[in-house]
Amino acid sequence: MNLFSPLKLRELTLRNRVGMSPMCQYSAEAGRANDWHLVHLGSRAVGGAGLVIFEATAVTPEGRISPADLGLWEDAQIEPLARIVRLVESHGAASCLQLAHAGRKASTRVPWEGEGAVPEAQGGWKVVAPSPVRFSDDYPSPAALDEAGIRRVVDAFAAAAGRARQAGFRSVEVHAAHGYLLHQFLSPLSNLRKDGYGGSFENRIRLTLEVARAVREAWPRELPVFIRISATDWAAGGWDLAQSVALAKALEGTVDLVDVSSGGLVPNAAISVGPGYQATFAEQIRREAGVATASVGMITSPAQADHIIRSGQADLVLLARELLRDPYWTLRAARELRQEGPWPKQYLRASR
Numbered sequence: 001m002n003l004f005s006p007l008k009l010r011e012l013t014l015r016n017r018v019g020m021s022p023m024c025q026y027s028a029e030a031g032r033a034n035d036w037h038l039v040h041l042g043s044r045a046v047g048g049a050g051l052v053i054f055e056a057t058a059v060t061p062e063g064r065i066s067p068a069d070l071g072l073w074e075d076a077q078i079e080p081l082a083r084i085v086r087l088v089e090s091h092g093a094a095s096c097l098q099l100a101h102a103g104r105k106a107s108t109r110v111p112w113e114g115e116g117a118v119p120e121a122q123g124g125w126k127v128v129a130p131s132p133v134r135f136s137d138d139y140p141s142p143a144a145l146d147e148a149g150i151r152r153v154v155d156a157f158a159a160a161a162g163r164a165r166q167a168g169f170r171s172v173e174v175h176a177a178h179g180y181l182l183h184q185f186l187s188p189l190s191n192l193r194k195d196g197y198g199g200s201f202e203n204r205i206r207l208t209l210e211v212a213r214a215v216r217e218a219w220p221r222e223l224p225v226f227i228r229i230s231a232t233d234w235a236a237g238g239w240d241l242a243q244s245v246a247l248a249k250a251l252e253g254t255v256d257l258v259d260v261s262s263g264g265l266v267p268n269a270a271i272s273v274g275p276g277y278q279a280t281f282a283e284q285i286r287r288e289a290g291v292a293t294a295s296v297g298m299i300t301s302p303a304q305a306d307h308i309i310r311s312g313q314a315d316l317v318l319l320a321r322e323l324l325r326d327p328y329w330t331l332r333a334a335r336e337l338r339q340e341g342p343w344p345k346q347y348l349r350a351s352r
Helices: 035-046 075-090 147-166 181-186 206-218 241-250 279-289 302-310 321-325 329-336 345-350
Strands: 007-009 012-014 018-020 051-058 094-100 171-176 225-230 257-261 292-296 316-319
Touching: 018 329, 035 051, 035 075, 051 075, 051 171, 051 316, 075 094, 075 147, 094 147, 147 171, 147 206, 171 181, 171 206, 181 206, 181 225, 206 225, 225 241, 241 279, 257 279, 279 292, 302 316, 302 329, 316 321, 321 329
Parallel strands: 018 051, 018 316, 051 094, 094 171, 171 225, 225 257, 257 292, 292 316
Antiparallel strands: 007 012
């Protein structure tokens, strides 16, 4: 098994084990994808990636991180995504959509316009969370979801999954990482509830399980469902690796791959960053929960990515910034590792 071995997940077979990690582009209008997304995502498929994960796509308008996020809360948003799916799939990559709700980290400015909340008078909105605790002083103060609101969230994820299938996606990923809504419910640092969705580990994972199961029910049985989690909050008293393993076990039969990242729940977390610094998290979850995993985070060289696969740390490697720097990283990796690269016929003259 190596970086260029196929990977089968249910009836979906990836041509290699290189994937594009979801990265927000903050370039949508009314939640709809456009030509920027077409070029951004399509070029990585042309560049040889086996899997292209589209950025966090909000399941409700209030679930957007910013006013410029992608969305899939209404049918009018299907075709703009479907156009890109057709391009990605036509170049041999599998398409995946990350379904998301930002919770208390919603209604914020796009990065190049500064930090902090967008006031309602300027197009912002009221945000929700498990508890009325804001992420930081620069972020909106959230309202705690009641049980009816929680049910609407679950239904919205399922409805968005149905629309994703209409758009032609062949996998979906539930976003439960990086301090967004589902992660907020998972962590005792942000979930201070006293009802059936807070307190004990079993209660804190309840919403994530309900969402994952609703998405699985709405998704074709033959196609895989992924989940992205933060393996640790990197903060005392927060979500940690042992709880991540237990969550992965609880999701057995519901999700087919756990995409393992970390952090994002609290500002100024003490994160030990280094090359491949999250690969050991993916390895432990893979080993102890018996589930396929993806590793992400400061993976830059072909040899490094290949080692993660060959050593059994993960089944899939997801690249983010490195694929922004080089859309054709996968083709270069094939050459360096002396593997057969998925060169487009138009580029074959450069493959030798």
